[in-house]
Amino acid sequence: xxxxxxxxxxxxxxxxxxxxxxGEICDKLGKKVIVVLENSxxxxxxxxGExxxxxxxxxxDDILVYDEIERSAxxxxxxxxxxxxxxxxxxxxxxxxxxxxVLSVAKMVASMYDKILSSDDVFKxxxxxxxxxxxxxxxxxxxxxxVPGLSKFCFVYxxxxxxxxxxxxxxxxxxxxxFDTSLISILPPYYIGILALDAMALAFDAFISxxxxxxxxxxxxxxxxxxxINIKKFTNEPxxxxxxxxxxxxxxxxxxxxxxxxxxxxxxIAQAVNSVLDIPSERISSIIFPHIIDYNLTSVPGKLIQTxxxxxxxxxDITVIEAxxxxxxxIRKLLMDLNIPLRLSEIEYFDEKKIDRISDIASxxxxxxxxxxxxxxxxxxVLLQAAI
Numbered sequence: 001x002x003x004x005x006x007x008x009x010x011x012x013x014x015x016x017x018x019x020x021x022x023g024e025i026c027d028k029l030g031k032k033v034i035v036v037l038e039n040s041x042x043x044x045x046x047x048x049g050e051x052x053x054x055x056x057x058x059x060x061d062d063i064l065v066y067d068e069i070e071r072s073a074x075x076x077x078x079x080x081x082x083x084x085x086x087x088x089x090x091x092x093x094x095x096x097x098x099x100x101x102v103l104s105v106a107k108m109v110a111s112m113y114d115k116i117l118s119s120d121d122v123f124k125x126x127x128x129x130x131x132x133x134x135x136x137x138x139x140x141x142x143x144x145x146x147v148p149g150l151s152k153f154c155f156v157y158x159x160x161x162x163x164x165x166x167x168x169x170x171x172x173x174x175x176x177x178x179f180d181t182s183l184i185s186i187l188p189p190y191y192i193g194i195l196a197l198d199a200m201a202l203a204f205d206a207f208i209s210x211x212x213x214x215x216x217x218x219x220x221x222x223x224x225x226x227x228x229i230n231i232k233k234f235t236n237e238p239x240x241x242x243x244x245x246x247x248x249x250x251x252x253x254x255x256x257x258x259x260x261x262x263x264x265x266x267x268x269i270a271q272a273v274n275s276v277l278d279i280p281s282e283r284i285s286s287i288i289f290p291h292i293i294d295y296n297l298t299s300v301p302g303k304l305i306q307t308x309x310x311x312x313x314x315x316x317d318i319t320v321i322e323a324x325x326x327x328x329x330x331i332r333k334l335l336m337d338l339n340i341p342l343r344l345s346e347i348e349y350f351d352e353k354k355i356d357r358i359s360d361i362a363s364x365x366x367x368x369x370x371x372x373x374x375x376x377x378x379x380x381x382v383l384l385q386a387a388i
């Protein structure tokens with residue numbers, strides 16, 4: 001039997017109007033704080049940075065805000081600038097505020113603090129270490145999907161390869177992940193639908209992975225089911241905070257399922273597209289989700305039956321293939337109901353000419369070895385062509 005080991009020391013907090021908790025958490029961890037704030041119109045228009053600063057400022061005046069990293073976090077110069085600031089300021093705590101990619105950068109910098117102080121600023125493609133973390137890290141997602149703070153790995157842009165590579169560190173879990181639904185609820189309902197489909201796709205990746213296990217399967221199944229039940233309700237009732245809480249719970253379960261199992265094809269393609277075209281990864285994974293179900297039509301029959309169940313399909317007296325087809329149809333119908341594009345060609349700035357480069361990057365990720373059905377560069381190319 002393979003070895004199973006998992007650490008989840010993070011304090012997970014979900015609530016409404018709880019930005020004040022950020023200051024309380026930081027105060028327990030230290031007095032010098034750097035806030036890594038996503039540079040986006042959404043953050044600035046809703047004055048999220050000011051709310052975070054105000055919360056922390058109740059307990060300390062020693063706050064530095066770095067708000068130069070865009071939501072795609074593909075700028076290696078700004079990542080290196082953040083490392084230099086951390087080396088100079090020597091904070092006790094880093095607080096990451098934003099979407100997945102910016103949080104990944106904040107988490108990576110926090111976990112490699114001792115390496116930064118040693119003046120070794122070479123960013124390696126895959127840097128794994130086994131030592132005690134020296135700098136505390138608090139994560140404040142402005143979305144409810146997959147969050148890097150609940151995993152030992154994340155994706156960060158690598159200047160040498162020119163795309164997002166895996167940064168892995170068994171001690172890089174966040175000290176706390178704070179989902180403030182009052183911050184997330186400001187997102188347009190349309191985009192919340194995209195985030196839900198993205199998290200469902202990545203949970204499905206984990207569910208069918210050859211690296212999955214009974215615990216990850218339980219999280220994956222429940223995440224997919226909870227998203228499916230709640231997302232249409234929320235887009236029809238965007239002021240219903242209880243439903244948004246359920247989506248946050250589903251995001252936690254999806255995050256833990258990926259961490260306990262492995263990323264897969266949706267992750268690989270979405271990260272590759274983000275690296276090459278700067279398109280948000282969640283826009284891509286939501287579209288290719290049903291295509292990945294189609295691709296695995298015969299490779300994981302039992303898991304596809306369970307997926308159909310999670311999506312509310314009646315599976316009595318139908319074949320495995322029919323259950324799989326129903327799963328893909330269910331996702332496509334959900335995309336249409338939420339007015340989310342079904343084709344990559346509908347995404348602004350998607351360039352069909354870049355598919356070869358995208359396929360090449362996606363095929364190189366190490367976790368692709370855990371796919372239930374292997375996917376070569378050519379296989380990924382064909383899948384993307386089918387999704388255009």
